[in-house]
Amino acid sequence: MSSSASLKRSGIALAASLAFAAVPVAAQAAPVNLATSGPFVVLGGSTVTNTGPSVLNGDLGVAPGTALVGFGLPAVVNGATHANDAVARQAQADLTTAYDVAAGQAVTRDLTGTDLGGQALPAGAYRYASSAQLTGTVTLDAQGDPNAQFVFMIGSTLTTASASSVVLINGASPCNVFWQVGSSATIGTTTAFQGNVLALTSISVNTGASVIGRTLARNGAVTLDTNVLSNSQCAAGTTSPIPPADTTPTNPTPTPPTDTTPVPPAPTPPAETSPSGPTPTPPTETSPSGPAPTAPAGTGPAPASPAPVAAITSSRPGSTSPAPAGEATSISTVARKGKTVMRRAPFASCTAGFRATVRGRGIKQVVFSLDGKRIASRARSPFKVYVRAAPGRHKVTARVTFKDATRPRVLTLGYRPCAAAVLRPRRGPSRFAG
Numbered sequence: 001m002s003s004s005a006s007l008k009r010s011g012i013a014l015a016a017s018l019a020f021a022a023v024p025v026a027a028q029a030a031p032v033n034l035a036t037s038g039p040f041v042v043l044g045g046s047t048v049t050n051t052g053p054s055v056l057n058g059d060l061g062v063a064p065g066t067a068l069v070g071f072g073l074p075a076v077v078n079g080a081t082h083a084n085d086a087v088a089r090q091a092q093a094d095l096t097t098a099y100d101v102a103a104g105q106a107v108t109r110d111l112t113g114t115d116l117g118g119q120a121l122p123a124g125a126y127r128y129a130s131s132a133q134l135t136g137t138v139t140l141d142a143q144g145d146p147n148a149q150f151v152f153m154i155g156s157t158l159t160t161a162s163a164s165s166v167v168l169i170n171g172a173s174p175c176n177v178f179w180q181v182g183s184s185a186t187i188g189t190t191t192a193f194q195g196n197v198l199a200l201t202s203i204s205v206n207t208g209a210s211v212i213g214r215t216l217a218r219n220g221a222v223t224l225d226t227n228v229l230s231n232s233q234c235a236a237g238t239t240s241p242i243p244p245a246d247t248t249p250t251n252p253t254p255t256p257p258t259d260t261t262p263v264p265p266a267p268t269p270p271a272e273t274s275p276s277g278p279t280p281t282p283p284t285e286t287s288p289s290g291p292a293p294t295a296p297a298g299t300g301p302a303p304a305s306p307a308p309v310a311a312i313t314s315s316r317p318g319s320t321s322p323a324p325a326g327e328a329t330s331i332s333t334v335a336r337k338g339k340t341v342m343r344r345a346p347f348a349s350c351t352a353g354f355r356a357t358v359r360g361r362g363i364k365q366v367v368f369s370l371d372g373k374r375i376a377s378r379a380r381s382p383f384k385v386y387v388r389a390a391p392g393r394h395k396v397t398a399r400v401t402f403k404d405a406t407r408p409r410v411l412t413l414g415y416r417p418c419a420a421a422v423l424r425p426r427r428g429p430s431r432f433a434g
Contacts, residue, residue: 029125029149032102032178034196034214035094036087041079041231042215043091044222050075052207052226053352055386057376058214063088070224074352076386078376095216099198102180105151117164123148123172134160134191142172150177150195158185158197162206165192174213175234184220187211205229228388230376338362338406342398342413350389350418357384358398362406367399389417 041058042048048062050070061082062068068083082088108124117136122143132154142148148171152158158181168174177195179185184201187193190208197203197213202220205211211229215222340360347354358366358378366383368376371394376385387396396413 029105029108029123029151030101031149031176032098032151032196033094034098034216037091037095037098037214037216038234039079039231040091040214040216041211041229042222042224043088043095044217045092045219047221048224049221050224053388054224054226055228055230055388057228057230057385061088061091063092073347074349076355078384078386092218095198095218098178099180099200099218102151102178102198103153105153107153117161121150123150125149125151125153128152128154130155131157131159134158134164134166136161137165137167139167139169140172140177142168142170144170146171146173148172148176152179154180155182157181157183158199160186160188160191160193162189163191164188166194168194173234175231177213185215336406337404338400338402338409340400340402340409340411342411344413344415353386353388353417354415355384355386356396356398356413357382358400358411359383360400362403364401364403366401369397369399371395372397387415391417 037043039059040061041056042060044062044065046062046065047067047069048060048071049067053074053076055075056077056079059079059082060068060071060077063082063084066084068081071077071081080087082091105125107127110127110129111132112127112129115136116132116134116138118138120139120141122141123145132152140150150172158179166177168177174194174196179195179197181197181199181203183199185197185199185203187197187203187205187209189206191206191210193209193211193213195213197211197215199215199217200219201217202222203215203217204223205215205225205227207225207227209227211227212231213234214231215229338361340358340363342356342358345355345357356368363381363383364379366378367374368378368385370387375387378384383398385396387394393414393416396415398411399408400411401408
């Protein structure tokens with residue numbers, strides 16, 4: 001009896017182990033590195049053609065072709081432009097490498113013959129042996145992982161129906177979504193698309209469609225028509241050089257170290273007072289325009305720029321908050337020389353909107369928002385963004401951070417569109433339901 005029970009238990013254990021062994025581990029998509037093609041929101045192989053007031057928040061380029069057509073006003077390019085120069089050619093080389101990496105992923109699931117519309121997909125590598133179609137909404141779910149990778153390997157064409165959309169949830173990022181297309185991609189009218197399109201041949205973005213990500217074509221053309229394309233969420237920067245005004249110090253004296261070199265403890269003043277010199281810079285302001293105030297100069301000979309601010313900080317490691325009463329303190333030198341202002345530059349036609357530009361000294365990064373929703377981030381000069389005219393009252397804000405210890409500042413512009421912009425009919429399919 002004992003032997004029979006032992007054999008029975010062994011059989012159950014063996015069956016359980018075989019059952020677990022039969023469950024395959026889902027393949028994880030490997031990261032795709034765009035390298036120098038990352039700053040480009042549009043990169044064509046033969047030509048890039050635009051119709052209407054498209055807005056490109058990122059760099060524009062073409063190589064080995066040279067034609068960039070239709071990018072004068074009312075079109076706006078908030079980035080650098082490269083027509084078959086060394087930058088564009090290197091970007092094309094890196095695009096080819098990224099394309100091959102995306103195409104060689106281990107397949108998580110084969111979706112051949114199924115419409116992407118209506119599906120909710122976790123991170124992974126998805127294969128279409130021939131063409132892929134999106135009708136409606138596809139949802140990509142990162143399940144709380146901000147580094148989740150989504151790669152779609154499409155044998156021939158990618159086509160989206162009008163008013164379709166790609167929705168990202170639970171931490172999914174458009175920077176980590178890649179559409180590797182074996183021939184050409186067509187983004188349908190008014191589609192809200194997200195991710196990086198890496199097409200072997202051409203890409204067409206039809207009237208009123210928007211893309212958060214990139215449209216990168218290796219051999220053919222990229223065609224735009226009244227679109228908004230942005231890669232600012234990926235913080236790829238820009239390929240344009242930084243003007244000297246943002247890189248050259250205003251005087252030859254090196255900037256003192258920030259909060260790093262303590263001196264002997266101060267025997268006297270309490271935490272809320274400064275031992276000498278001026279008080280720290282005022283808190284972050286929300287003034288809509290005009291340069292923000294800076295700290296006055298110290299008591300010694302006046303240098304070319306405002307003197308550093310002396311601040312009393314806690315002696316506890318890593319702390320920058322004022323020291324509590326009775327706790328040992330140290331005096332450190334904080335350089336606060338940043339200055340900034342935001343201005344509005346309207347276009348010739350009021351219906352085209354305007355360009356908001358932030359200028360100043362020592363700027364590290366500017367994050368632009370429209371009515372509280374982030375629309376662009378600039379880590380290099382020029383710090384500007386295009387704002388399209390839209391009915392109603394609106395507010396553009398720019399949060400500016402600096403290279404030194406200057407406190408971040410928030411600048412605000414309020415605007416209302418002109419009557420012509422309000423009355424202009426919006427393009428797109430009719431929503432009349434009978």
